[in-house]
Amino acid sequence: MLGQQLFNGVLLGATFALVALGFNLVVGAMDRLNFALGETAMVSAVVGAVLMETGLPFAVAFLAAIATGGLLAVIVYVASFRYVSDRFPTASILSSLGMGLVLTAVVVKVFGSDQRSVPDVLAGVDLDLGLFRVSGAQLVIIVLAALMTVGLYVFLDRTVWGTAIRGVSDDPTMVALLGVPVQRVILLTFTLSGVLAGAAGLLTGLAYHSVSPFDGFTSTLTALMVIVLGGLGSVTGGVIAALVIGVLQTLTVAYLSATLRDLIVFVLVGIVLLVRPQGLFGRNAGVLERV
Amino acid sequence: MSPYAEAVLLQVGINVLLALGYWIAVSTGKYSFGHAAFMAIGAYAASILTLNFAWPLPVAMLVAAVVAAVAGAVIGWMALRLSLLYLAIITFIFGQLVELLFAQWDYVGGATGMIGMTGTTLTLVYSSIAVVVVYLVLLTRSRLGLAYAAIREDERAATASGLRITRIAVGAFAASAAVTGVAGALAAHQLMIITPSLFGPQQALLIILYCVLGGVQYFWGAAVGAIVLSVLPIWFEWLNDWYMIVYGLLFVVLMIVRPQGLIGRSERSGGGPLLRRLRRDGAVAVEREREPVG
Amino acid sequence: MSPLAELLRVTAVTKRFQGVEALADIDLAVQEGTVHGVVGPNGAGKTTLLNVMSGYVRPDAGRIELAGRDITRLTPQLRVPLGLVRTFQNIRLYGGLTVLENVLLGQHTRARTGLRSLWPFPTPQERALRAEAEAALELFELAPYRSRRAAELPYGLQKQLEMARAMAARPRVLLLDEPAAGMTTDGRHALVERLHELRGQGLTIVVVEHDMDVIAKVCDHVTVLNFGRTLTEGPPAVVLAGDEVRTAYLGT
Numbered sequence: 001m002l003g004q005q006l007f008n009g010v011l012l013g014a015t016f017a018l019v020a021l022g023f024n025l026v027v028g029a030m031d032r033l034n035f036a037l038g039e040t041a042m043v044s045a046v047v048g049a050v051l052m053e054t055g056l057p058f059a060v061a062f063l064a065a066i067a068t069g070g071l072l073a074v075i076v077y078v079a080s081f082r083y084v085s086d087r088f089p090t091a092s093i094l095s096s097l098g099m100g101l102v103l104t105a106v107v108v109k110v111f112g113s114d115q116r117s118v119p120d121v122l123a124g125v126d127l128d129l130g131l132f133r134v135s136g137a138q139l140v141i142i143v144l145a146a147l148m149t150v151g152l153y154v155f156l157d158r159t160v161w162g163t164a165i166r167g168v169s170d171d172p173t174m175v176a177l178l179g180v181p182v183q184r185v186i187l188l189t190f191t192l193s194g195v196l197a198g199a200a201g202l203l204t205g206l207a208y209h210s211v212s213p214f215d216g217f218t219s220t221l222t223a224l225m226v227i228v229l230g231g232l233g234s235v236t237g238g239v240i241a242a243l244v245i246g247v248l249q250t251l252t253v254a255y256l257s258a259t260l261r262d263l264i265v266f267v268l269v270g271i272v273l274l275v276r277p278q279g280l281f282g283r284n285a286g287v288l289e290r291v
Numbered sequence: 292m293s294p295y296a297e298a299v300l301l302q303v304g305i306n307v308l309l310a311l312g313y314w315i316a317v318s319t320g321k322y323s324f325g326h327a328a329f330m331a332i333g334a335y336a337a338s339i340l341t342l343n344f345a346w347p348l349p350v351a352m353l354v355a356a357v358v359a360a361v362a363g364a365v366i367g368w369m370a371l372r373l374s375l376l377y378l379a380i381i382t383f384i385f386g387q388l389v390e391l392l393f394a395q396w397d398y399v400g401g402a403t404g405m406i407g408m409t410g411t412t413l414t415l416v417y418s419s420i421a422v423v424v425v426y427l428v429l430l431t432r433s434r435l436g437l438a439y440a441a442i443r444e445d446e447r448a449a450t451a452s453g454l455r456i457t458r459i460a461v462g463a464f465a466a467s468a469a470v471t472g473v474a475g476a477l478a479a480h481q482l483m484i485i486t487p488s489l490f491g492p493q494q495a496l497l498i499i500l501y502c503v504l505g506g507v508q509y510f511w512g513a514a515v516g517a518i519v520l521s522v523l524p525i526w527f528e529w530l531n532d533w534y535m536i537v538y539g540l541l542f543v544v545l546m547i548v549r550p551q552g553l554i555g556r557s558e559r560s561g562g563g564p565l566l567r568r569l570r571r572d573g574a575v576a577v578e579r580e581r582e583p584v585g
Numbered sequence: 586m587s588p589l590a591e592l593l594r595v596t597a598v599t600k601r602f603q604g605v606e607a608l609a610d611i612d613l614a615v616q617e618g619t620v621h622g623v624v625g626p627n628g629a630g631k632t633t634l635l636n637v638m639s640g641y642v643r644p645d646a647g648r649i650e651l652a653g654r655d656i657t658r659l660t661p662q663l664r665v666p667l668g669l670v671r672t673f674q675n676i677r678l679y680g681g682l683t684v685l686e687n688v689l690l691g692q693h694t695r696a697r698t699g700l701r702s703l704w705p706f707p708t709p710q711e712r713a714l715r716a717e718a719e720a721a722l723e724l725f726e727l728a729p730y731r732s733r734r735a736a737e738l739p740y741g742l743q744k745q746l747e748m749a750r751a752m753a754a755r756p757r758v759l760l761l762d763e764p765a766a767g768m769t770t771d772g773r774h775a776l777v778e779r780l781h782e783l784r785g786q787g788l789t790i791v792v793v794e795h796d797m798d799v800i801a802k803v804c805d806h807v808t809v810l811n812f813g814r815t816l817t818e819g820p821p822a823v824v825l826a827g828d829e830v831r832t833a834y835l836g837t
Contacts, residue, residue, distance in 0.1 A: 033379060035324075083547045090322040091550040093379050094499060097324065098542030101496055105535040217492055221387045224380045232376065259395050266388050273369050273381065426703075434689070434702040434711075441679055441690050448677035451639075453665030453694035453754060556681075 003131030005254045006247060011138055013246020014145035015207060018200035019219050020226035020238040021152060022073075022193035027233045028169030029189040032092045036076045036100035038220030040194055041201030043103055044069040045211040046111060048202040049118045058121045058140065062202060069198020070191045072103070077190040082183075100216055107213040115212040118205040141203045148199055149239060152192070156235070165189050169233070225269050231282030241280060297413060298481075303521040304416035305478050310501035310517035311423050312470030314510050317502055318436070319463045320443035321371060324379045325386020326471055326498045329359045331490035332389065333472025334479035335399055338408045341480065348410035348480055352419070355476040356469040363468025367461040386495055393487040404486030411481035419477065423470055427510045439463055471498070493535060500542055508555030515554060590652075592617040592789045593669075593758050598637055598647030600630075600813075607633040608644070609813045615758065615806075620780060620790045622800040622821065625810035626834050631793045632674070634810065635762055638791070639671040640664050651758065666694040668757030672747050674766055680736030684727050687735050687746055688718045691753030718753065725749040741772050748779070758789045765796040777802045801825055809833065 019041055026034045048065035052058060080095035122136025134142075156162040164185045167175040176182045197219075204219070205211035226245055230237030245265055252261045272279060313326055333355035340351040370381035394402045430436040438459050441449045449456055479485045497520075505516025524534055545552075595613040599606065608630045615621045623631050636642040638649055640661035649657045651667055659667075679687050689696075692714050696702070707715070722728045725745040730738060735746060744764065751759060765773050773796065780790060780803045794800050800807060801821045808818040811833040817824055824830060 027376070031376070033376060035379075035383075079543050080546065085550060088546075088550040089375050090379065091546040093324075093376075094322065094503070095543045095546035097492070097496055098539040098546075100539075101493060102536050102539035102543075105533075105539065109533075109536075217387065221384060224384055228377075228380060228384075262391055266384070266391075269384065270369075277373055277377070429703040429705055432705070434693070434696055434698040435700065437682075437686060437690060438693065438698055440682055440686070441693075444679040444681050445677055448673070448679060449690075450641075450660070450662045451665070451671055451673070451677065452690045452750070453662050454690075455662050 004133065005250050007132040007134070007138075009247030009250035010243055011142055011145075011207065011246070012250055013243035014142060014149070015200050015204045016222050016226050016246055017149060017239045017242035018145060018196045018203070019223040020230065020242050021149070021235060022196040022200070023223050023227055024233055024235060024238050025165070025189050025193040025196075027227075029165065029186050030081060030092070032081060032089070033096070034073070034076060034080075034190070034193065035093055035097040035220060036080070036103060036216075037073070037096075037193065037197050038218070038223065039100040039103040039216035040069050040072040040076065041197040041204070041219050042211065042213065042216040043072060043107060043201070044198030045118070045201035045205040045215070046107060046116060046213070049116050049205055049211055050111075052119045053116075062144070062199070065202040066195045066198040069194040069196070069201065071194070073190045073194025073197065074187065075099075076194075077187065081186075081190075100220070104213055104216055111213065113213055115210045117210050118202075118208075120209065121206060137206050141207055144199065145203060148196060152196070153235070155192075161185070161188060165192075225265055227279070228269050229272055229279050231279030234279070234281035237279055237281030299522075299525060300413055301411060301416055301477075301481050303518055304413070304420060305474050305481065306501055306517040306521045307420055307514045308416070308423065308474035308477070309471060309498045310505065310513040311420070311427065311510060312467050312474060313498050313502040314467075314507075314513040315427075315430075315470065316464050316467035317507055317513075318443060318510070319439045319460045320446075321378060321460055321464065322375070322499070323382040323464070323467075324499075325382040325384070325389075325492075325495055326467075327490040327492075327494035328382075328386045328389035329363060329468040329471040330475035330478065330494065330498070331393060331485075331487065332362050332468075333359045333475030334485050334490070335393060335405070335475075336472070337476030338405045338479045338485060339399065341408055341410065342405060348476075349415065352415075352473050352476045355472045359472025359475070360465045360469035364461055364465040367464030367468075368457070371460045371464065372457050383492075386490075386492065390487045390491055393490075400486075402487060404484060404489075405479075406484045408480040408483055408485070411477045416477055419473055424510075431510065435459075496542065497538065500538060500545075503550075503552050504541070504545060506552030506554030508551065512552055512554035516552065590617045591615070592652055593638070593791070594648075594650040595634070595638065596648040596650070598634070598644045598649070600633055600637060600642060600644045606813050608637065611647070611810075611813075611815055613808055613815075613818075615789060615791055617757075617789050618784065618787050619805040620784050620792060620803050622804035622807040623791065623793045623810060624795070624797070624800055624807060624830070625816070628812075629810040629833070630813040631810055632762065633813075635671065635760055635791070635793050639669065639760055665754055665756075668755075669760070670751045670754045670756035670758070671760035672751050672762055672764065674762040676743050676747050678735040678743060678746055678750070681734060683732050684735055684738070684746055685718065685722065685731040687750050688721055688727075688753050689715075691750035692718065694754060721749045721753055740767060741769070744768065744772070752783075756788065758791065759783070761790060761792045761794075763794055764792065765794060765799045773799060797825060 019037060022037050023033065026032060044065040047068045048061040051061040051064050076096055076099050080099055081092045084092045084095060120137055121140050125136030125139060127134040127139065156166055164180050165188065167180060168182055168185045172182055222245065226238055226241045229245065230241030248264060249261050252264050309330065316323055336358045337348070337351040337355040340346040340354060341348055366381065366385050370378045393399060399405055438454055441452065441454060442456055442460060446456055501517035501520055502513040503516065504520060505514065506512030591614050593615040595611055598608055598611045600608040611634060623634060625631050633642060637644050640659055644657065648655055651669055656664055656667065679690060696711065696714050722731055725748065727742060727745055727749060730742065735743065738746065765776055768776065777799055784790060792804065804821050806818065807821045807824045809816040809824060809830055816833055817827060817829045
């Protein structure tokens with residue numbers, strides 16, 4: 001039983017990790033938060049769900065979801081980040097919050113405010129691994145989430161563009177002077193973050209078998225809590241924190257009560273903010289001491 | 292006066308209070324992303340007192356202000372020590388937390404909320420506004436107000452002048468929360484029904500929009516913004532259905548074109564976005580080398 | 586002549602940034618009422634030292650003492666009411682605020698700035714502070730610009746304002762970060778005279794500077810840094826004529 005709960009928790013955490021990574025990428029690139037990322041995930045999930053309902057295979061729906069995510073992220077970049085003056089750091093964040101609300105409102109207008117169900121995938125599959133069982137959907141989720149996370153790591157570490165992204169995150173002036181096309185790298189970063197969010201959205205929808213237009217806020221909230229715990233801007237921290245929160249949530253629901261689920265995470269976040277505000281692996285730049 | 296006109300004036304008045312309250316925090320340069328939480332706290336606190344203990348509304352409002360102020364001080368202290376990004380994150384999380392807590396608290400009706408609060412009058416609303424305006428006039432002419440402006444302008448310079456930034460910013464934040472709480476209390480007793488979902492991210496965005504549209508430089512600019520946005524849906528009835536989309540887009544456009552709001556001095560910005568970014572990041576890079584805080 | 590008291594003392598201060606030693610075991614003593622210069626090539630650690638003295642950087646080892654009191658752990662804003670005030674090399678004025686407001690803010694630690702300051706009728710203390718601010722504007726030739734935004738001022742006047750604001754805090758020790766940077770020859774003359782005046786009034790000054798001329802004319806004592814270490818120190822005439830400075834700056 002415990003084994004199953006742990007696995008479920010890890011699964012959940014994996015989906016959280018994807019969104020949190022999306023947030024962290026943008027933090028790295030521009031030192032800003034894209035508050036529309038949660039809604040980006042939600043819209044992608046809706047697109048994927050609609051396609052699956054028309055009978056298209058999951059693979060197609062998944063690709064559509066990540067494409068939607070990437071596209072929306074670029075739109076949000078242009079609307080909220082590209083042309084907003086740097087002199088007002090909060091302006092982009094506020095603007096992206098506005099975009100998020102617009103996205104939610106549009107989905108409600110077009111698809112109604114009800115939840116949509118997400119059809120099951122690989123329904124026949126049911127692996128028994130002793131400590132826990134893995135259903136078809138769960139298999140798909142964990143494999144895809146793991147692939148994307150590892151893929152991101154490899155991309156950032158080994159490829160030219162990935163290195164460029166890390167460079168812009170580290171020292172944009174230097175990197176620009178070295179001839180790196182900063183704006184294009186930022187665009188790529190946003191696209192990547194959107195792709196991750198799109199994947200997270202559909203996979204989460206698969207996990208819960210439903211997606212609601214108001215999921216955006218929940219996703220954003222969870223992702224932000226992951227970031228606080230893991231450290232602003234840290235990829236490793238984000239993954240670890242996401243898994244911790246996923247497991248914590250699942251265990252709380254299983255052994256304590258459903259209502260305590262969110263509260264426990266809030267308390268954890270509160271403690272972290274008091275005791276070690278920069279989280280597990282946070283950059284110092286996010287934390288300033290003042291009196 | 293017709294009941295319709297009265298309802299409009301009440302709504303406008305409450306929104307003006309929200310805008311003025313938010314302005315107090317913004318005048319120190321700190322933007323909260325979950326201010327609706329303080330509105331909720333004030334609304335519920337006052338409603339509990341009037342419904343369950345039969346306290347008169349004006350007294351309940353004062354208590355609402357105090358409770359909201361305490362919440363503001365706590366959250367403010369946690370968040371204002373850290374960067375603006377963390378402020379956004381923490382206030383957003385707090386906003387969701389409050390909504391969630393009220394939805395799960397049976398004493399206040401959980402998700403169904405509370406019903407039956409009455410008592411908001413024009414006198415109450417507009418005298419509250421008058422009090423806040425007097426406070427703001429005195430504030431902007433005082434050394435405390437000057438300190439707020441200094442923190443907004445340049446925090447590093449402010450520390451060099453001896454300003455205890457966290458202390459001052461938390462005070463402003465608490466005051467801001469208090470006024471927002473009062474507005475929440477008044478809103479509850481005018482709407483007669485409150486549910487946790489009323490105080491979610493949409494409301495938070497609205498509060499910010501009221502304040503920022505008018506202009507960040509003068510507090511009365513914020514009031515003007517609130518008035519305009521309150522009246523707009525009445526003049527343009529079709530707006531009602533689409534108003535979240537329109538307001539969201541308005542936000543986006545505003546942040547590009549005039550992030551400091553419509554009223555007030557315009558900031559000169561030179562060069563294209565990349566050049567500005569390079570300059571800013573150059574300065575940041577230099578700062579990082581020279582003055583990383585240990 | 587009685588021996589001068591030591592007002593500011595730096596003891597065994599070390600600071601590392603990501604493995605690089607910006608300051609290594611620095612000792613420095615500033616006598617009250619003197620002007621103490623800190624020179625050295627770029628990267629020598631002068632600015633880091635100033636940041637450590639003013640509290641913007643916490644040292645990995647060592648102590649800072651002001652009038653015998655250990656202030657190493659104090660944040661910058663808490664050092665100001667104790668009398669330790671600094672200026673910045675890239676001027677940090679409140680650009681959007683007026684010249685007068687900038688000076689008034691310099692007085693922050695000496696004024697009533699809490700909720701009580703909302704009282705609309707000025708107290709005698711406040712009136713005195715305002716008069717003092719006006720006098721400072723006169724002294725620094727800023728009076729005609731009192732209502733102008735600080736960002737609109739020409740560079741030379743901005744430097745004046747930075748100094749006026751620092752002085753408004755009534756410091757016991759003034760830390761100047763490259764005050765001559767970007768100045769014209771006339772500006773430099775004026776700066777030297779100003780520093781002489783201030784020293785004459787009993788102010789203790791620490792000057793981080795590149796301009797050897799200013800250092801020579803103004804300082805009683807000079808410390809030369811290189812690669813985070815003290816190369817040599819002493820009266821300017823001796824130090825500046827010595828080989829160490831030439832080697833440090835020119836590498837020969």
